[in-house]
Amino acid sequence: MMSPAVLLLLGWMLIPLGMTLYFSLLRYNLLSPGEESFTGLQNYKWFLTDPSFMESIYNTLFLVGGVLIITVIGGTLLALLLDQPIFGQGIVRVLVIAPFFVMPTVSALIWKNMFMNPVSGLFAQLFNFLGLQPFDFFGQAPLASIMAIVSWQWLPFATLILLTSLQSLDGEQQEAAEMDGAGALRRFFYLTAPHLARAVTVVILIQTIFLLSIFAEIQVTTNGGPGIASTNLTYLVYVQSLLQYDVGGGSAGGVIAIILANIVAIFLMWMIGKNLDA
Amino acid sequence: MGTITLKQVTKRFDEVEVIQPIDLTVEDGEFVVFVGPSGCGKSTLLRLIAGLEDVSSGQILIDGRDATDIPPARRGLAMVFQSYALYPHMSVHKNIGFPLKMAKMPSAEANAKIEAAAHILNLTDYLKRRPGQLSGGQRQRVAIGRAIVREPEAFLFDEPLSNLDAALRVNMRLEISELHQKLKTTMVYVTHDQVEAMTMADKIVVLSAGNIEQVGSPLDLYRRPRNLFVAGFIGSPKMNFMSGRHAERYNAHTIGIRPETFRVTTDQGADRTSWKGTVGVTEHLGSDTFLRVDVDDETLTARVSGELSVHHGDTVYLSVNDEHVYRFDEQGLALP
Amino acid sequence: MARAISPRRKVLLSALAWTIGFLIFFPILWTFLTSFKTEEEAITSPPSFLFFDWTMSAYEAVQRRSDYFKHFMNSVVISFGSTLLGLAIAIPAAWAMAFVPGKQTKNILMWMLSTKMLPPVGVLIPIYLLFRDTGLLDTRTGLVIVLTLINLPIIVWMLYTYFREIPGEILEASRMDGASLMNEVVYVLTPMALPGIASTMLLNVILAWNEAFWTLNLTAAKAAPLTQFIASFSSPEGLFYAKLSAASTMAIAPIIILGWFSQKQLVRGMTFGAVK
Numbered sequence: 001m002m003s004p005a006v007l008l009l010l011g012w013m014l015i016p017l018g019m020t021l022y023f024s025l026l027r028y029n030l031l032s033p034g035e036e037s038f039t040g041l042q043n044y045k046w047f048l049t050d051p052s053f054m055e056s057i058y059n060t061l062f063l064v065g066g067v068l069i070i071t072v073i074g075g076t077l078l079a080l081l082l083d084q085p086i087f088g089q090g091i092v093r094v095l096v097i098a099p100f101f102v103m104p105t106v107s108a109l110i111w112k113n114m115f116m117n118p119v120s121g122l123f124a125q126l127f128n129f130l131g132l133q134p135f136d137f138f139g140q141a142p143l144a145s146i147m148a149i150v151s152w153q154w155l156p157f158a159t160l161i162l163l164t165s166l167q168s169l170d171g172e173q174q175e176a177a178e179m180d181g182a183g184a185l186r187r188f189f190y191l192t193a194p195h196l197a198r199a200v201t202v203v204i205l206i207q208t209i210f211l212l213s214i215f216a217e218i219q220v221t222t223n224g225g226p227g228i229a230s231t232n233l234t235y236l237v238y239v240q241s242l243l244q245y246d247v248g249g250g251s252a253g254g255v256i257a258i259i260l261a262n263i264v265a266i267f268l269m270w271m272i273g274k275n276l277d278a
Numbered sequence: 279m280g281t282i283t284l285k286q287v288t289k290r291f292d293e294v295e296v297i298q299p300i301d302l303t304v305e306d307g308e309f310v311v312f313v314g315p316s317g318c319g320k321s322t323l324l325r326l327i328a329g330l331e332d333v334s335s336g337q338i339l340i341d342g343r344d345a346t347d348i349p350p351a352r353r354g355l356a357m358v359f360q361s362y363a364l365y366p367h368m369s370v371h372k373n374i375g376f377p378l379k380m381a382k383m384p385s386a387e388a389n390a391k392i393e394a395a396a397h398i399l400n401l402t403d404y405l406k407r408r409p410g411q412l413s414g415g416q417r418q419r420v421a422i423g424r425a426i427v428r429e430p431e432a433f434l435f436d437e438p439l440s441n442l443d444a445a446l447r448v449n450m451r452l453e454i455s456e457l458h459q460k461l462k463t464t465m466v467y468v469t470h471d472q473v474e475a476m477t478m479a480d481k482i483v484v485l486s487a488g489n490i491e492q493v494g495s496p497l498d499l500y501r502r503p504r505n506l507f508v509a510g511f512i513g514s515p516k517m518n519f520m521s522g523r524h525a526e527r528y529n530a531h532t533i534g535i536r537p538e539t540f541r542v543t544t545d546q547g548a549d550r551t552s553w554k555g556t557v558g559v560t561e562h563l564g565s566d567t568f569l570r571v572d573v574d575d576e577t578l579t580a581r582v583s584g585e586l587s588v589h590h591g592d593t594v595y596l597s598v599n600d601e602h603v604y605r606f607d608e609q610g611l612a613l614p
Numbered sequence: 615m616a617r618a619i620s621p622r623r624k625v626l627l628s629a630l631a632w633t634i635g636f637l638i639f640f641p642i643l644w645t646f647l648t649s650f651k652t653e654e655e656a657i658t659s660p661p662s663f664l665f666f667d668w669t670m671s672a673y674e675a676v677q678r679r680s681d682y683f684k685h686f687m688n689s690v691v692i693s694f695g696s697t698l699l700g701l702a703i704a705i706p707a708a709w710a711m712a713f714v715p716g717k718q719t720k721n722i723l724m725w726m727l728s729t730k731m732l733p734p735v736g737v738l739i740p741i742y743l744l745f746r747d748t749g750l751l752d753t754r755t756g757l758v759i760v761l762t763l764i765n766l767p768i769i770v771w772m773l774y775t776y777f778r779e780i781p782g783e784i785l786e787a788s789r790m791d792g793a794s795l796m797n798e799v800v801y802v803l804t805p806m807a808l809p810g811i812a813s814t815m816l817l818n819v820i821l822a823w824n825e826a827f828w829t830l831n832l833t834a835a836k837a838a839p840l841t842q843f844i845a846s847f848s849s850p851e852g853l854f855y856a857k858l859s860a861a862s863t864m865a866i867a868p869i870i871i872l873g874w875f876s877q878k879q880l881v882r883g884m885t886f887g888a889v890k
Contacts, residue, residue: 005707005770006722009729012763017732019740078634085619086628094874095635098642101873103824105844106862110645113847114855120657122644129660155638157884164881202885213733216826216841220848234735241739242831251739258736265731269724330786351792363787367805376801380792424791 017258023251030245043252052228052236053253060232063147064211068204070151075158075203076196082159083166093163100156104216111149112138112221142222142230149217158203165199166192205268212261233257280306280341280431280464282327287336289322289488296322298488299336304432304466304481309458312468313475314485314511320468321436323485327466328434329353341431351380356425357434360441362417364409364424370396371405374423381428388427395423398460415446422457432464439474451478472512476500484508506610509534515568517604518578527551530605530613537568539602540580542588543595552597553578557588571596642870649673649860653853672856673864679857682843682864689839689865691754692829693822696761697769697815703762704769705811709803711770712777713785723774730767734827745832752834760832761822768821769814772883776810816872817879823869840865 024043028036047053082093099107115121116137124134137145169192177187213234218224224231224239231239237257241250282304289297297319304310312320325331327338329350338346345353356377364373374395378388396402399419409417418438425433435454439447455478458465469475475482476496484491484499484507492504496512503509509517517534525533546552555573562584569580571594580596588594605613648656650668676682711719741760742751750756780803788802829841844865847858873880 001706001710002722004703005726005766008703008763009726009766013729013732016737016740016744019743020737023739081627081631081634084627084631085624086631087624088628088632092631092635093877095639097873097877098639098870100880101820101824101869102642102866103841103844103869104826105830105841106645106866107641109844109847109858110641110862113858114644114648115641120659120855122661125659125661152638152641157880160877161881161885206885209731213735213827215735216830216845219830220845234733237735238738238831242742247739247743254733254736254739257733261731261733261736265728268731269728328790330789350786350789351794355790357787357790359783359787361781361783363781363783365784365788365802365806376788376793377791379801380794380797424787428791 020251020254020258023247024255026248026251028247030247036248039248043248044256047249047252047256052231055228056231056233056236059143059228059230060212060234062143063150063214063232064208066144066147067151067154067211068207070147071154071158071207072200072203074151074155075162076200078155078159079162079166082163096159097156099153100160102153104153105220107153108146108149108217108220111152112145116145138222139226142226146214146217146221146230149221150211150214154207154211157207161203162196162199165196169195202268205264208264209261209268212257212264233260280304281339282432282464282466283337283339283342284323284327285337285339287323287326287338288334289319289326289331290334295334296488297326297334300488300490302483302490302493304464307462307464309455309465309467309478309480310483311475311479311481312466312483312485313470313472314491316470317487318485319488320470320485324357324434324436324466324468328355328357330357354431355434356428356430356432357436358418358421358425358438360437362409362421362438362441364417364420366409369406369408370401370412370420370423373409373420374401374427377424377428391427392423395426398426398457399423414442415450418442418450419453422454426457426461430463432466435465435467437469438467439469439471447474454478473514476512482512484511486511502612503604504612506532506534506606509604509606509612515579515581518576520576520578522575524576525605528600528603528605531608532606532610534604534606535578535598535602537579537581539598540578540582540596541598542569542580542582542586543597544588544592546595552595554593554595557590557592557594560588560590569594642866645859645862647859648855649863651856651859653856656855656859657853672860676857676861676864682861685838685840685843686864688754688833688837689823689841692757692761692837692839693819695754695758696765696822697818699758699762700766700769700818701773701811701815704766704773708770708773708777712774712780713782723771726767726770730764734764738831741828742831751832752837754837756832757829757837757839760828761825764825764828765818765821768883769818772814772817772879773807773810775882776813777807779810780806813876813879814883816876817883820869820872820876 025038025040026036027039027042078096082089082096086092113121115123118124118134118136118139123137127134173191174187177191182190214232215234215238218230218232218235222230224235228236233253234257237250237253240246240253244250284300284302286299286301287297288295288299300323312323314320322331326333329345329348333346336346337344340353340355365376368376371392375388375392378391383391392405393402396405399422401416401419401423404412404416409420412420421438438454439450442450451474467474467478479496481493482496482499483493486507492499492508494502499508499512503512506519510519513536515537517536519532519534521532525531543552546554553573555571555578558570558572558577560570561568565584567582567584567586567588569582569588571578571580573596578596582588607613647663649672650670651662651666652669652671655662655666711723745751745756750759784806785798785802788798793801823839824841826841829839830845833839833842844861847854847861850858
């Protein structure tokens with residue numbers, strides 16, 4: 001009964017992965033098919049020493065790190081706010097959650113054109129109104145702009161997870177602490193924060209897994225440019241493989257991306273594993 | 279009819295033998311209670327009889343037939359679970375009727391049986407409701423109704439009253455006993471509450487750590503406990519045990535005296551053998567009062583009439599007739 | 615807390631929360647409003663908020679330009695198709711793991727989850743080449759297959775957690791009541807599992823609808839779902855804000871509505887149970 005699922009996933013893992021590994025050891029370009037030759041680790045060497053590789057790594061780190069910081073801090077603050085008694089909490093929740101359900105291509109294009117466009121975007125109009133020069137978001141800070149868009153998309157996720165965690169806080173424990181004389185700030189540091197820490201860790205790990213693979217937002221806004229200013233590792237491999245048709249090099253890049261993701265995954269699996277026992 | 283026999287039945291989970299080899303016979307129409315502390319194996323034993331667990335060795339005979347390898351559905355038994363285990367998505371009517379549906383009974387016949395069972399259990403007004411809309415006691419009765427319609431060889435009850443509040447528990451106890459009178463079907467009932475055991479059973483099986491300590495009628499177990507365990511388990515409050523020189527006086531390793539057999543007086547009177555002690559905590563129930571009396575190195579519990587005026591710190595004298603002193607040897611077995 | 619909160623504090627906090635909520639939601643609201651403007655209206659300065667001539671011209675233009683309906687159907691087929699296929703494979707697996715757990719069950723479950731963490735770019739080339747050579751490129755079938763595989767771990771996982779919540783005693787009771795395995799599954803297990811299955815379905819449809827890596831790379835014209843369709847606005851001609859808004863509104867509206875109902879499922883499915 002388990003076998004179809006297990007076999008399918010096994011196949012999904014082994015076959016394409018195996019092929020990627022295999023290709024990474026070949027000199028294989030789609031423009032000259034039939035001329036593949038074995039080159040060992042050449043592709044890796046070439047890929048790793050290419051300046052665009054390091055640039056893409058920095059960009060990836062910037063993207064992932066930036067989004068994490070914004071969403072975790074913003075998410076925590078928002079979750080704390082939403083956990084307070086306020087009027088119409090349900091509706092506010094719904095407003096805050098909505099961006100997560102917008103497809104990436106839509107959110108990227110809406111932000112780029114209707115908000116960040118230096119001539120007709122809303123921000124430009126706002127800047128003009130305030131007497132400032134409009135800022136060319138995508139021209140001058142393409143990577144940061146993408147980071148802002150992705151943060152908008154993932155803030156709801158972090159907020160929702162952290163809010164869920166907050167709402168599972170043991171009310172009786174808080175009351176006991178209050179009886180013991182702990183004020184609001186101390187209760188936060190000794191009770192709330194440790195409880196939240198676990199949820200924050202989960203949010204960081206899960207978001208990282210997904211953020212490493214940011215793709216659509218880059219493709220529809222900058223195509224990785226100008227130059228490679230907004231290219232992350234995923235996009236670099238994509239360009240290599242499907243635009244430059246370099247299957248060998250692209251595969252090597254793919255393997256490297258997998259290794260990086262695995263490192264994060266190991267931590268996540270450890271956390272989940274601890275939870276399965278609970 | 280509904281006889282159940284266990285022959286050398288054991289049960290092992292991994293390496294642990296939770297049920298030691300057990301021989302037991304439940305006669306047709308008997309109300310048998312398995313009682314014992316948590317973890318003694320009483321629920322496991324019930325589940326072995328039901329067929330929800332397989333025996334590790336031994337035989338289970340139902341009505342003389344070897345049922346050891348027969349699946350639960352075909353053993354002709356019905357079980358009432360501690361959590362009632364009602365089907366939440368079905369109405370009371372469908373819950374009770376489910377076993378009949380599984381037996382492919384035609385609906386006219388089934389409806390008649392369902393209504394009859396509902397009538398006995400006062401559920402007729404609730405037939406269309408779902409379990410979520412019922413109180414604990416009502417859900418209890420639906421679970422019993424579901425068992426009744428199957429007209430089984432025997433009913434199995436797994437601590438059915440544990441989830442009810444105290445008052446309801448007393449009521450349901452009576453209802454189940456009355457049900458037994460009416461249906462005259464064999465019932466095997468598991469509980470950790472010795473009051474339930476004493477008041478409901480024809481025969482009690484006292485279990486401890488997978489072993490049968492004693493089998494007998496309630497009064498049998500009360501008057502003639504075979505060992506220390508049974509003596510201390512049956513009877514509330516617990517029997518007082520003393521060893522050392524108190525026991526030596528009676529030629530035993532340990533002696534036991536039930537709180538209700540003490541005579542309590544405020545002066546020594548003629549009896550030179552009484553124990554002198556100071557009253558500690560007193561529990562007034564109105565009809566009775568229970569005293570905790572500190573005597574030398576022991577603390578004894580005594581029951582006195584609620585009328586007697588005794589207070590914390592008073593000096594009292596406890597005496598008892600010889601025939602009310604239980605004597606036990608080093609192994610804890612009762613001496614005649 | 616049942617204690618009195620100062621009304622002033624509640625009002626202040628509410629105002630803050632509503633302001634932030636509104637700001638976060640604003641881009642979506644703005645898109646919706648702009649979709650009813652003319653192209654010229656869409657770029658007026660200062661921007662008009664509610665008081666303008668509402669018109670459906672943008673919607674008509676979008677439909678005329680590139681058969682929005684076809685792309686919508688592609689999205690529907692791909693998300694529902696991969697969800698149903700995923701459920702068909704996952705239900706037996708989750709059943710086995712929840713009710714007949716073996717020593718390896720936990721490990722298998724963890725391994726399944728780990729496959730979700732594979733960066734898609736790592737298998738982009740082989741899948742692309744395989745699909746090209748088997749004629750699956752730019753087909754709905756191909757996408758259904760890929761999306762089923764990438765979401766299978768989440769589906770199995772969610773079903774597993776829902777199945778485990780069904781009290782074992784109820785299944786035992788059905789066995790005592792004479793139910794065969796088949797009867798047990800049909801009359802007791804499935805009805806009790808239905809809410810969990812529905813929740814899983816809901817979340818998965820949302821995830822598949824919004825999936826943008828494989829849908830962008832493996833489709834061109836025929837099987838392109840809405841993600842791809844919207845992407846075509848990245849190199850536009852002329853004024854296009856209203857049209858972009860109209861296309862976007864149509865693309866995201868169904869999912870936002872579904873999303874509002876699926877918050878709990880989102881937490882359960884996306885954190886793999888690590889947050890309760």
